[in-house]
Amino acid sequence: MVIEKRWKTWVFFYIPLAVFVVGTLFPFYWMLITAIRPDAELYRSWRAATNTPFWTLQPTLEHFRDLMAKTTFPRWLWNTFFIAVASTLISLFCGLLAGYALARLRFPMAGTLGTSIFVTYLVPPTLLFIPLADIIRNFQLGNTPWALILTYPTFLIPFCTWLLMGYFKTIPKELEECARIDGATRFGAMTRIIFPIAVPGILSAGIFAFTLSWNEFIYALVFLSSPERKTVPVGVVSELIRGDIYFWGQLMAGALLGSIPVALVYSFFVEYYVTGLTGSVKG
């Protein structure tokens, strides 16, 4: 072990780390404190002597109450949840099968197909949203959740396939061969021997896909139009600002409530998420 002097540890380790922690978390603290601050205190001159920006003495839940009662926010939460779960399940299904085929089976064009799936992984949604909006309209899917449930997999499947392919390659081939000698079919060996072993990989891919679809913005912005159909990110942007007026208390309450579900899922599965994240780039 490399031994350091005490002051060096402070200067090169504790202080920079503390700065990183404060810098990373401050916007979240600011969200929270704005959300529970009464309006009278929110809009006070920055030079006022009574200004206490970092805490509030009269915390209030008024903004949360307004958000829940006077807007369609609960509806947005449900929409986002439903769309995220449905598109994650579709992507896992496709990714699982495709990942297995690419990792294990020998067939013509395997290399080309693997490469093209990887390339679609790198195509950003902002390149395609204009023609895609047209296609969605032609398919009569505009302003329905299906517009998103079917298009989110375009960026989730390549990622799931890539991640699970990497995972399958780490499972020894002998396991399958043994099962097949014992009389299992190819398909049976895949579903009953390999998929159960791959559960951690599936979980990683699922968690990651869920957070990605919860966060998606541009497709949801372009494909949905009626307020009660929107997802949380789009609803907050387009419905909580009336005219030019920003209701910051409500906005921050919405931002907080919209972040909590995905943060919760993440906090329960940090390790899986990190595996998914690092796996997504290493492949």
Add this chain to the structure above:
Amino acid sequence: MKKTIAGGAGSAAGFEVALPHPRTSQPAPALTRFLENEGLLAAVLLAPTVLLLSLFIAYPFVMGVWLSLSSTSVGNPGEFVGLRNFVKAWNDSIFRTAFGNTFFYTFWATVFKLVLGMWLALLLNRHFRGKRLVRASMLLPFIVPTVLSTFAWRWMFDPTFSVLNWLLYQGGLITTKLPFLSDGTYGLWCAIVVNTWRGMPFFAITLLAGLQTISPDLHEAASLDGANGWHRFWHVTWPLLKPVTLVVVVFSVIQTFSDFQLIYVLTGGGPANATHLLATYAYQIGVATGLLGEGAAISLFMLPVLFVVVWVQLRYLRRLEGA
């Protein structure tokens, strides 16, 4: 071994008969026999993926190219106009600004994310109390929907009630408010700051995963040879971390270059169209104004850069597989 089993339905059946197994006495259903063929099984397994991706990526892509060559707008099918949309965009001063902004934004945000992410990864690679908690909380900006966290930043940059202005003023660093989002140059830098804040954890965690594969023995040996901290980083850590870094940078460049939501929420492209990126300008022309053809052309300007980046990535992957 695998080859003999995989030799088609007939030979597999023959192989099974040789084994005294009760299940082999029943004839396999047609579907099962069909799926014993490796190629056919692969086709079945890949069908849903190929179908979805061609329907919602390949088809829109072809359609986008067609749109960009036509004068289509909402409610007007349009006709073929050749490269007119591209020429028009190129001669448009707002487009030029957006084009320049996109490169500027991508370059600086990536540099900051890389440097800060590397630093954070090195810090997190040490042992200390509460490490798991710190690491988990560091990823929060990356988890939380970008739009929502960008709103928090927008409120922090508010022209009248900015807490950052308050801090700088109380700290005696400024005497008048900084025009965070009401000035084009400031606005773009604010966006770079927010993008860095959001993307840095991705760099840090991925680089940390790379760091953890480096054996501590190497550092021990280097320090026995008299290398100081910087030398150990530059001659031991960095060369081993280069492959991971390249991949992370490629991913980040693609995402930053095609960024939309951050600018859309933070500045909306304003003031006076000074902070548009290609994606936000394409949205403004293609969706808000309804000129689908011109919008599609603007977003296709991203393609050459993305192409180069993807090509670098693929070449690198090939080399890795070849090695």
